[in-house]
Amino acid sequence: MKNIFRSLTLLAACAVCAFSASAQTNPNRLLVNTEAGSKGFLVERIQDITFARVDGEVKANVEVTSVDAELITVSILRTEACQGFRLSVMPATVADTYYPHPDYMVQKIEAEEPNVYYQDFAEGQISGAVLQDNTKYSVVTVGYDKYGIACGLCRADFTTPRADIVGTPKVITTVKELDKNTYTLHCEPNADVAGYAIVTAEKGLCQQQCAMFGFANFGDMVRTWGLVSEPAEAQDFTFDNRNPGTDYEFFVQAWDAQGTYVDCDTISLHTPGLGDSGEASVSITLGDYCLNDWGGQMLPSQFITFTPDEHTAAYRYAVYFAKANGENIGYDDYKDEIQQELCTEAPVPGMAYWFFYEPLTTDFQLNPNTEYVAIAAGKNAEDVWGKVTELRFTTPAAPSAAPVLVKKSAGITSGSGIIQRPYVPAVRSGKGELSSRMQTKGLVLSGK
Numbered sequence: 001m002k003n004i005f006r007s008l009t010l011l012a013a014c015a016v017c018a019f020s021a022s023a024q025t026n027p028n029r030l031l032v033n034t035e036a037g038s039k040g041f042l043v044e045r046i047q048d049i050t051f052a053r054v055d056g057e058v059k060a061n062v063e064v065t066s067v068d069a070e071l072i073t074v075s076i077l078r079t080e081a082c083q084g085f086r087l088s089v090m091p092a093t094v095a096d097t098y099y100p101h102p103d104y105m106v107q108k109i110e111a112e113e114p115n116v117y118y119q120d121f122a123e124g125q126i127s128g129a130v131l132q133d134n135t136k137y138s139v140v141t142v143g144y145d146k147y148g149i150a151c152g153l154c155r156a157d158f159t160t161p162r163a164d165i166v167g168t169p170k171v172i173t174t175v176k177e178l179d180k181n182t183y184t185l186h187c188e189p190n191a192d193v194a195g196y197a198i199v200t201a202e203k204g205l206c207q208q209q210c211a212m213f214g215f216a217n218f219g220d221m222v223r224t225w226g227l228v229s230e231p232a233e234a235q236d237f238t239f240d241n242r243n244p245g246t247d248y249e250f251f252v253q254a255w256d257a258q259g260t261y262v263d264c265d266t267i268s269l270h271t272p273g274l275g276d277s278g279e280a281s282v283s284i285t286l287g288d289y290c291l292n293d294w295g296g297q298m299l300p301s302q303f304i305t306f307t308p309d310e311h312t313a314a315y316r317y318a319v320y321f322a323k324a325n326g327e328n329i330g331y332d333d334y335k336d337e338i339q340q341e342l343c344t345e346a347p348v349p350g351m352a353y354w355f356f357y358e359p360l361t362t363d364f365q366l367n368p369n370t371e372y373v374a375i376a377a378g379k380n381a382e383d384v385w386g387k388v389t390e391l392r393f394t395t396p397a398a399p400s401a402a403p404v405l406v407k408k409s410a411g412i413t414s415g416s417g418i419i420q421r422p423y424v425p426a427v428r429s430g431k432g433e434l435s436s437r438m439q440t441k442g443l444v445l446s447g448k
Helices: 002-022 092-098 102-112 205-212 218-225 335-342
Strands: 029-034 037-042 060-067 072-078 084-091 121-130 136-144 150-159 171-178 183-189 195-202 227-229 235-239 247-255 265-270 282-294 297-308 314-321 360-365 371-379 389-394 439-447
Touching: 060 084, 060 136, 072 084, 072 136, 072 439, 084 092, 084 102, 084 121, 084 439, 092 102, 092 136, 092 150, 092 205, 102 136, 102 150, 171 247, 171 265, 183 195, 183 247, 195 205, 195 218, 205 218, 218 247, 282 314, 282 360, 282 371, 282 389, 297 314, 297 371, 314 335, 335 371
Parallel strands: 060 150
Antiparallel strands: 029 037, 060 072, 072 121, 084 136, 121 439, 136 150, 171 183, 183 235, 195 227, 195 247, 247 265, 282 297, 297 360, 314 371, 371 389
């Protein structure tokens, strides 16, 4: 039934195009849109549009039967309607990202793997993949029908064996100091540890980034982004600029004399929070309106101070035009929606600077003689939001000539169209280096 509706829809679209042409709108392109993008055709070159039907699933079912250092042994059996298939081997973290989106997965496989196989393999052997030990991978196939159209996906996961570990490497980690913004960890490696790395983030964030950046092995991510001690030695690691009242994880990855990873240690902690069970409130105070340096230009700049009270555990703030200004919305027209958005939780863990905790003075690039509304809201220690504070003001006709404070950052544009000074804390720990951990020599499937 779905195919019939799609056919009728496309036929209706073609009829609309023909009718539109007679109305002198002259459509001359046919666009086919999928999740992964669009493909276009010149109408003048299209001979005809044909609809076809293929019954049954079109995919190549895959099962991994064994794995060693050189070969992956698989069973790949096509369905009756499947004429051929491509296959790829990738880290399971990458497969987790692509597999829910078939068009993107097909696009990836077709870009990387040129070979199409037109037979079943009861005992096939995949060679050419460079695999790390003790790492989860996926074999993914895409089946093609008799028209050469990419159809169903199939996936089989496997974990490579771990290499023998030299000795019994172990790092003992203890929390030495912990407050609302900082914690210090002490790592004590034993004699069998050749090196180790430590990285920290809000709970769940490292796991997301491991998949996002395509690391095959979680240990690789810790070693790449973390603070490394090699040769291994006892050491204190201090992580500052942490958020109060927040769950954090830190990961300690050690390796032996051959570079083989042992199991990664995961330690959880919770920073002391601010506030209490009272009603949270944030006061807003206007400062100077002056010229200030915005990326090398002296432009009008309004300083504003946001001060949370003793009940506030975290807060957010924003500045809006009071009335619509060009493409920028006006606060008065969308007050309820704006306040609702302000009193929200971060959409993803670890979202930078979604919340603020301490009193903050910053400046906004605001036009002279214009009405604005500054807003702020806080939540208490029980995650209950208080009332939104509003401060309506009109900027002076002209800024003072002398800047109160010169900063050289260019500013960032918020969703309200207001340019504000970016919040830049002290540099956090970590090397910030990115690299891919999947290598292939060009996959080859052989066997019978």
